[in-house]
Amino acid sequence: MTQTMDAAQTGGKKRLIGGGAQQRLLAFASLIVLLIGFSIASPNFMQTSNMIAILQATSVNGVLAVAATLVIITGGIDLSVGTMMTFTAVMTGVVLTYLGMPLPVGVVTAIATGAFCGLCSGTFVAKMKIPPFIATLGMMLILKGLSLVISGTRPIYFNDTPGFDLISRGSLIGEIIPAVPIPNGVLILFIVAIVASYILSNTVLGRYTFALGSNEEAVRLSGVNTDRWKMAVYALAGGIVGIGGLLIASRLNSAQPALGLGYELEAIAAVVIGGTSLSGGRGTILGTLIGALIMAVLTNGLRVLTVAQEWQTVVTGVIIILAVYADMLRRKKV
């Protein structure tokens, strides 16, 4: 308790950066071990096209995980990121395909819808004092239902919006350096991660995000309007989820209304593997990014090794537990 009080009082910054750097190193080491291991085990693993497939598979989960990281650092949890992603994709479909608006309007719609949904969750949590688990569980179901209602349970295709599929599938980098056609979706993930990371470490919002997770009461007693900051964090996370919605809709060239359940758990797994504490107050975006990459490398690598699907699931579960246990061991020593 005293430790967290100290952390809250000093803004928790020094300890966070120190611990964070080490954690990143550890997670990064695991990622490298996995990459090397899979490369030795299968000659087909380490090819440009497969590396790009892995990055492509990381993009959506990575963006959702960045959003989840922000909320988790405040000591909350967001179970609605998966269906919120779907909802923003469906709303984009409504605007672009049903209403025939130009592409930029669709992009703004996705982000604004996400931010609004996040603000709703934030209000439930901050103002109505509903525990985040329940508030976002409710939100998860509301948004799943609304996606189905609005779309009439049918996928909305973006065939009439030329260029929409390029948001995720196209490759700006590939046009400049043809040898590494990294898809735009991946580029967007990295931009989102850099911006989120900047917000966390260099802005007032970032400082309060950590402080809320370390000791909300202390922050409140020092005269800060914690409710407002908490709502801001949920809204920011929602806006990021909106970007995730754009990415998946672009990748599938359609808004699939029934999709989304289960994606929140994958995002949370990436966050935790990346060393962010579920009890709040501690975490990094870079760690989350590495966590998401570990998940994608693992899934892809096991498939390339043609491990039976039943066992893939078992192994993924074991790796999550090992990763978090190793983190616990390290923390005890520190």
Add this chain to the structure above:
Amino acid sequence: MLSRRTLIGAISAVGLFAASPASHAQEMYIPLISKGFQHQFWQAVKAGADQAAEEFGVKVTFEGPDNETMVDKQIDMLAAALANKPAAIGFAALDSQAAIPLLRQADEAGIPVVAFDSGVDSDIPVTTATTDNVAAAGLAADKMAELIGGSGKVAVVAHDQTSRTGIDRRDGFLNTMKEKHPDVEVVSVQYGDGDHLKSTEVAKAIMTANPDLKGIFGTNEGSAIGVVNAVRETGTEGLVVIGYDSGTAQKEAIKDGTMAGAITQNPVGIGYETVKAAVAATKGEELPKVIDTGFYWYDKTNMDDPKISAVLYD
């Protein structure tokens, strides 16, 4: 501590790789990417694929997302399968459009794609191994006519009006009745989304509206169970119920006589024919556009026949 973490990573990695099949030698590799994995239907497809793999001496893997909404997961599976430079690929698309870029990539790499189950909306697949739903529903119509004595009123509870299987099964039943059994009148076709409860309500409404109804055909598992529920709830007797596919509830209903019988697809055959066609495609053999994987009528008398029970699932 770095070393301990790395150690754990290394140990688990080594464990993984040791567990992976070592027989990478020149065996022909054919991955099947399906629409599902854990449902009994898909496990039966997998069993058929494995059987063909053994027979033709090829290596087959079978993967599918946890449920039929996970379109992007299925695409990731397809991408990983392509990385392994397979000899051919079996694919049952959740959403054909979303998979087109990867299918094109396969096409350009000269990897033949065999579509199975509901197929792929594209001209890339060399063939599609699937149930002829029109013919299967036609068989249901023949059985219905036979069981009600060649004349009278019947109805259809269908699972939906937009999907390929929904349309084919409905029309297969209706057209066969019209052409071969002119004395049988189909008084109503209603849709229950394959949902047990909705189909129950739909079937009850039809029965109320047509007290002299002689039979109802449910076009998939959920629809058929809905009809059975309606019969049980209203205590109706003497109505001929015909179902589709299997599952515990439907099998029980056939055993206790509530349901006269049902059409079963041959999921084992779907898996088998997919792999067989893929092997043929790698040798450049000509394949028909559609491979009918077959279907059977089953009822109380032949349920335990090994040929039938092999394709029924719980």
